[in-house]
Amino acid sequence: MFHRSYSSALLEEAVDQLASLPGVGRRTALRLALHLLGEPRENVEQFAGALVRLRSDIRHCARCGMISDDSTCPVCDDPRRNRTVVCVVESLRDVLSIENTGQYNGLYHILGGIISPIDGVGPGDLRIRELSDRLAGGEIAEVVLALSTSMEGETTAYYLYKQITQYPVKVTTIARGVGFGDDLEYTDELTLGRSIANRQPFNP
């Protein structure tokens, strides 16, 4: 990156660490490191402290896997949520995306990943046992599978389906189709094909 003889071990270590973030290359990492170098010392300490506290102090709900600042779960403990519906997602990010829509009022179950033999992730590495325990409780009437359409996502959905059907619950999946604002011409054939096969009554 820069002339070896004038490199600083402190700067290089900071650049290495920043470049380990997803989507951050070494050039961007250097820019970020030089920015931090120009900031007041207290600001850099606050910056670093916030990240350490996030990792060390945050709690996870033992039931659904949601994050929380204390021992309660902001979703499971909310009396306004519908406790008979559980939406199964891969990660916390998916929960935040679905919450953003304001269209879902049930509970969640965060798997913590998807089944991926290539990455060495099997069913035992995911929170599937915890899901079975929740279903065994008898309160849940519907499980919504909201997994990705990748091969891993489909595999996971199929595996979960086999597990879930042991319990008397309805299993649904989020609707697939042509997105709002998408052009038919640029929609892939699989999506368009399924969206025609699963056509809905027109409600003007």
Place this chain on the structure above:
Amino acid sequence: MFHRSYSSALLEEAVDQLASLPGVGRRTALRLALHLLGEPRENVEQFAGALVRLRSDIRHCARCGMISDDSTCPVCDDPRRNRTVVCVVESLRDVLSIENTGQYNGLYHILGGIISPIDGVGPGDLRIRELSDRLAGGEIAEVVLALSTSMEGETTAYYLYKQITQYPVKVTTIARGVGFGDDLEYTDELTLGRSIANRQPFNP
């Protein structure tokens, strides 16, 4: 960003801090925060520690402003460098860029900014006094101005020129012209015009 009732103060603080980095929006900041949340705790502590150490432990050369891990200056103390030429730049980043070319063997002088009345940066806020002190030493024969071509850069160059000519030194500036690989058609008129006016002997 996400439903207020399910926000985590720890996550929001981390996102706020990450979004304060240049070029990082709130969406990217959330992605980075969730990435760190999924990393082992020791990794996040190492990450944060590297940034704090960078800011607190790094030293600056009292003469040229270059960074260093100890009390020596990697450039000023290098006996292979030509001590009679000093290149004046705005920031450390410019030093790293010039070092990258491998075409410069003199010393540097980092101003720490450029004169910008709009941002409230005057000559007194920059390391101009330190430059005068170096020139008064008598060892320097040439000062190369390597500042940006913005109005602030030109103002700073003119101000420095007036200061420098008090001393018996040659003042030069880096060559401006059409970049290698650039298309004449897409070069701005000012650059192309100056590059014709300052044409050089052809050395095939």
